[in-house]
Amino acid sequence: MLSDITLSVAAGEFVTLVGPSGCGKSTLLSIIAGLEEPSSGSITLNGQVNIRRLGQVGYMPQRDLLLPWRSALDNAIAGLEIQGVSRRAARRQAQALFAEFGLAGFSQSYPFELSGGMRQRVAFARTVLAGGKLVLLDEPFGALDALTRAALQRWLLGIWEQLGMACLFVTHDIDEALLLADRVYGLSPRPGQVRIERRVPLPRPRTPAMLLQSELLEVKRELAGALAEGGSLNEVRQGT
Amino acid sequence: MKTKEADPVPDLLAPKEHRQTAALRRAQPDGKRAAALLGWLRQIGSRAVPALVGFGAVIAVWQWYAAQPSIDPQLLPTPVAVWRDLAAERGLLWQQTLVTLEETLVGFGAALAAGIFFATVIDFSPWLRRAIYPLLVTSQTIPIITLAPLLVLWFGFGLASKVVVIALICFFPIVVALADGLRSTDPELVKLYRTFGAGRLRLYWSVRLPGALPALFSGIRIAVSYSVIGAIFGEYVGASAGLGYFIELKQHSFATAAEMAAILVTAALSIMLFLLVALIERLALPWYYQEGRQDSL
Numbered sequence: 001m002l003s004d005i006t007l008s009v010a011a012g013e014f015v016t017l018v019g020p021s022g023c024g025k026s027t028l029l030s031i032i033a034g035l036e037e038p039s040s041g042s043i044t045l046n047g048q049v050n051i052r053r054l055g056q057v058g059y060m061p062q063r064d065l066l067l068p069w070r071s072a073l074d075n076a077i078a079g080l081e082i083q084g085v086s087r088r089a090a091r092r093q094a095q096a097l098f099a100e101f102g103l104a105g106f107s108q109s110y111p112f113e114l115s116g117g118m119r120q121r122v123a124f125a126r127t128v129l130a131g132g133k134l135v136l137l138d139e140p141f142g143a144l145d146a147l148t149r150a151a152l153q154r155w156l157l158g159i160w161e162q163l164g165m166a167c168l169f170v171t172h173d174i175d176e177a178l179l180l181a182d183r184v185y186g187l188s189p190r191p192g193q194v195r196i197e198r199r200v201p202l203p204r205p206r207t208p209a210m211l212l213q214s215e216l217l218e219v220k221r222e223l224a225g226a227l228a229e230g231g232s233l234n235e236v237r238q239g240t
Numbered sequence: 241m242k243t244k245e246a247d248p249v250p251d252l253l254a255p256k257e258h259r260q261t262a263a264l265r266r267a268q269p270d271g272k273r274a275a276a277l278l279g280w281l282r283q284i285g286s287r288a289v290p291a292l293v294g295f296g297a298v299i300a301v302w303q304w305y306a307a308q309p310s311i312d313p314q315l316l317p318t319p320v321a322v323w324r325d326l327a328a329e330r331g332l333l334w335q336q337t338l339v340t341l342e343e344t345l346v347g348f349g350a351a352l353a354a355g356i357f358f359a360t361v362i363d364f365s366p367w368l369r370r371a372i373y374p375l376l377v378t379s380q381t382i383p384i385i386t387l388a389p390l391l392v393l394w395f396g397f398g399l400a401s402k403v404v405v406i407a408l409i410c411f412f413p414i415v416v417a418l419a420d421g422l423r424s425t426d427p428e429l430v431k432l433y434r435t436f437g438a439g440r441l442r443l444y445w446s447v448r449l450p451g452a453l454p455a456l457f458s459g460i461r462i463a464v465s466y467s468v469i470g471a472i473f474g475e476y477v478g479a480s481a482g483l484g485y486f487i488e489l490k491q492h493s494f495a496t497a498a499e500m501a502a503i504l505v506t507a508a509l510s511i512m513l514f515l516l517v518a519l520i521e522r523l524a525l526p527w528y529y530q531e532g533r534q535d536s537l
Contacts, residue, residue: 030431033435034435035431035434035435054434054435054436054437055435055436055437056437057435058435059432059435061428061431061432063428065426065428065429065432067429067447067450067451068527068528069450069451069525069527069528078433078436078446079436081446082433082436082437082438082442082446083436083437110527110530112527112530130435130436
């Protein structure tokens with residue numbers, strides 16, 4: 001499924017991984033999160049090679065996966081609780097984060113009472129609280145409508161700038177990858193291989209209008225070309 | 241808004257009832273929860289009207305037919321006669337009802353415990369699933385009617401034999417429902433909680449079991465409607481008290497109206513227990529119904 005992947009994320013760095021569907025992006029995240037072990041090769045986390053990664057890395061799936069019987073706040077502390085933090089301390093930590101996440105006043109709400117964007121933010125709070133320094137995001141905005149997605153992208157960048165954790169963000173949307181990242185990796189279709197690695201030549205804070213700059217269009221063309229190699233073009237979703 | 245940190249009692253240290261009511265209070269802030277429950281009761285009320293009309297029609301036809309001079313009242317008494325016997329025997333019927341109710345509750349409790357136990361065991365190991373599931377299915381192929389006399393011989397005329405009959409009838413729907421509920425846990429959810437470092441026990445307790453509760457309640461509803469029948473059945477075969485015993489006695493003395501009165505009480509008991517389960521489900525799983533699901537009632 002995957003072969004010859006060499007990939008690094010520095011502390012506090014925002015890296016996106018863009019590739020067509022079925023190239024093994026999700027498998028790669030599962031391996032990094034510790035859900036699976038690679039058949040060969042090694043993974044280094046915080047300078048330690050091949051340590052147990054479960055419970056060390058924040059993982060955010062595409063769906064919010066909030067437990068419907070728990071309030072927003074209690075969903076957010078799920079990871080902390082499992083890591084042994086007392087419920088009271090975890091809630092205090094989550095409450096502080098809720099204010100920053102624009103969720104103040106919704107801590108007692110149940111998932112069905114929240115909008116899709118809010119649910120995603122609660123899920124992200126859960127990931128951040130559990131993950132600490134590295135957060136893996138598996139197409140977290142893939143299921144949202146375009147407007148909500150744009151709002152959450154902006155919001156995610158704000159949070160990232162504030163909290164300073166390292167992010168590895170997987171997407172099949174080249175525009176999204178470029179808008180968010182310091183560096184972009186492009187993966188080829190089956191077997192997934194890193195075809196291209198580019199630094200995004202844009203200042204921060206980012207705006208969607210920056211994606212139209214000419215030096216970026218070049219990077220975009222290169223990425224689209226790399227992703228399409230060996231696969232059919234329509235597998236690559238190019239946002240506009 | 242009141243935050244949880246402000247809660248004066250740490251959840252786990254509070255007495256159990258307190259914890260439960262606290263959980264209920266949390267589930268629906270302020271009067272919203274009471275309003276939801278009231279709405280539900282009103283819904284039941286509006287649905288009860290057609291049901292009552294239906295029952296009324298059947299009783300009216302029955303009364304008209306049974307009152308015909310050609311009908312032997314010992315074969316088919318009129319509803320009025322049944323009602324008269326119900327009133328006349330109410331003291332005795334009440335005592336028998338208490339006996340049957342006790343058997344039902346103990347038997348159902350045993351079935352619930354056994355059901356949850358087996359479903360959990362089955363869920364934890366595919367090997368045990370393969371070992372136990374055929375046994376459970378086989379236990380359901382035995383006609384209890386043939387086994388009941390033997391159970392009375394083994395466990396006596398008292399409570400124990402009835403509890404065994406009821407438990408045998410009731411545990412299966414509970415096992416099947418809960419095992420299915422546990423199996424249908426979203427694999428993505430399991431993955432997510434594993435990345436938090438959750439082990440199997442933690443996953444079971446925090447994610448899979450709560451998620452399987454709606455399924456468990458479906459099983460419980462089926463089981464509870466069988467449970468009274470099981471009790472009557474056990475009493476019918478061999479007992480010294482209870483509604484089933486009463487029915488058998490009246491049958492032997494051709495007191496058909498009194499027999500039917502006891503059958504009526506049995507039905508009322510079943511319906512009451514079913515409604516009680518529905519109410520408990522409502523209170524225990526507010527999230528399940530507030531997601532816009534309709535009642536099965």
